[in-house]
Amino acid sequence: MSRRAGLLAAGAATVTVVLWASAFVAIRSAGEVYSPGALALGRLLSGVVVLGLICLVRREGLPPRSAWRGIALSGVLWSGFYTVALNWGEREVDAGTAALVVNVGPLLMALLASRLLGDVMPPRLPAGMAVSFAGAVTVGLSMSGGGGASPLGVVLCLLAAVAYAAGVVAQKPALGRASALQVTTWGCAIGAVVCLPFAGQLAHEAAGAPLSATLTMVCLGVFPTALAFTTWAYALARTTAGRMGATTYAVPALVVLMSWPALGEVPGALTLAGGALCLAGVAVSRSRVVPRPRARDTTAVPPAEPHEHPARR
Template sequence: MNTTLGRPRLPATAAAVVTVVLWASAFVAIRSAGRAYSPGALALGRLASGALTLVVIWAVRREGLPPRAAWRGILQSGLLWFGLYMAILNWGERQVDAGTAALVVNVGPLLIALLGARLLGDSTPPRLLAGMTVSFAGAVIVGLSMSDGGRSSVLGVVLCLLAALAYACGVVAQKPALARASALQVTTFGCLTGAVACLPFAGQLAEESVRAPVPATLDMVYLGVFPTALAFTTWAYALARTTASRMGATTYAVPALVVLMSWLALGEVPGVLTLVGGVLCLAGVAVSRSQRRAGRPVRVATGRPRPE
């Protein structure tokens, strides 16, 4: 019984791992691209390259259009998560330091758990709540240790909060759509929706792409192809096979991976507090995704098993 339940979880777990690794790498790429591109232009460039990649894959696979019942969730998640979240987060990160932004945005998984329980009927078992609490504490430590203490503004904090809210609402809206359409369909048309919503920034993108250095443009394309096209598809695949709350908790691994990648790629040696926070983030994810084992039979005097 356990083997039949456990094996189907392996592909979904692998998809979740791919998602958090690529989303963590996005923070490193955004640093480079954000120096040459404004928030709206970067969001549009990222979504456009992601949408182009997804449309090609969708056409090759011939999956067709999503059923009518899925379009509401696709459009809502496309506007809120792909469009609004990316543009507002890019803007917010220009107003506050990276540590503050990471700290505020990590309210998102908690909002997902609350909205998922309220709107989707997701269960919130003690292990999930305990794991999210540990991970959030780790995110707080990482954020405080990375904060420069002087760049935070009220506007920046509000923008990051709005980004977290858009992210949470987008995830909750996406979940019902995945019951009616494939992960590729939901991601492709959600990304297209976000790209269309960001079209008012097309003029800025055209002007800035002429002046931007090649590495910054390549980083923007990378953001579209991998952390957007690939990672959002693997996210949707995993989300279709678990609850929104549990998937939200998984993203608490991102701050720990960002610390590691910044160390390896940028030579930014983390402090002791940052490392402690990263370990707590990973520990909380492990707890939140763990499953309670069924009680084992115990033997009595007759030698027959009796359930605990």
């Protein structure tokens, strides 16, 4: 991959991480009005509308048949199941516990990608993921409330993490056969179909919801879904699933910083330290090992003495 392509992929991954971090703040706000399934459906429908318009403008056709299996699995697991489970889980446990459990996802992603896709783990990836996971644990413990965590909430967040990891691994092969926009658009559309049973709840809750909550739900569909999922797919097509998963460990640190002005949640020293660990781990996992130049062999081999002809003795 050329240097320019690498920079574009890194930029796309950065956009994804920032927008996904903002989604956690927005979900907590809109989740006070909309139920988990209704919020997931409204978010996905908003994203599909935006993505569909972009596809029409760009004249993107249907993905090839060989890509549909990965798109369908990713749409059901990630766009559909993950979104509902995470929305529901955050209602049952505090944000810190949710962030801690969901961050099992990148670890599962790296293991699944290595096992199923044959991805080779870079030497520094496991170390970077370990540092980031320690940071996520620190953030989770520092932000967790005093009450006990709901077992149902923990199970829901764990199921969301498994669906997230499996969805990404299923999406990776499809990106080799279809464009990032095609994979994202049809994955979100399939996720919306999965969430259609919540259409009645969405219509009922939208009728009495304040405009700010509805706009927040629409923004979730436009930015963290339509835009961020597309930039994610673009970056994932140009790197391994494990490396991309490690990048998302920056999300808890950014959530802490965004919650400060948006929700008035002032982070403590332990929370900031955990966020710094998350970012440090991402930096380590995405760094490359520079091979040392081989030492030149300075041992001189003495030239062989010429054999003297017997007649010249």
